[in-house]
Amino acid sequence: MKAEKLNQVLAEHQQWGADVASGHRAILVNAELEGVDLRGVNLSDADLRGSNLTNADLARANLSGANLSFCNLRNANLREANLSYADLTEADLRGADLSNVDFTGIEVWRCNFKGARIHPEMLHWIIGCRLP
Helix, strand or coil: CHHHHHHHHHHHHCCCCCCCCCCCCCECCCCECCCCECCCCECCCCECCCCECCCCECCCCECCCCECCCCECCCCECCCCECCCCECCCCECCCCECCCCECCCCECCCCECCCCECCHHHHHHCCCCCCC
16 A cells, blocks of 8 residues: 555656655655555655645654645654654644654744654754744
């Protein structure tokens, strides 16, 4: 399911510079990926602005440098995902599992983390970022 759905969405949103095989640098603005299994996928530097990733499984996914601004990530599984230097501006992370996520250099302006699961020791990565 993972490869088929991602390839389908990539084909629908294909732009120059996207690596269709992996999703690296993919342009997936407003993509519909609700409930999709994307465990371990490489979406580094992808443009996912405004995409719906509600209930998606992104465990161990590489989202470093990805633009996730205005994304709906409600109840998404982001356990052990690499979100380093990702832009989560105004992302909806309510109820998301953020256990052991790499938050190095992320942008979290006006994010909604209500009910999100996050280990307290990971909060030090958010220090220095703009919080509401």
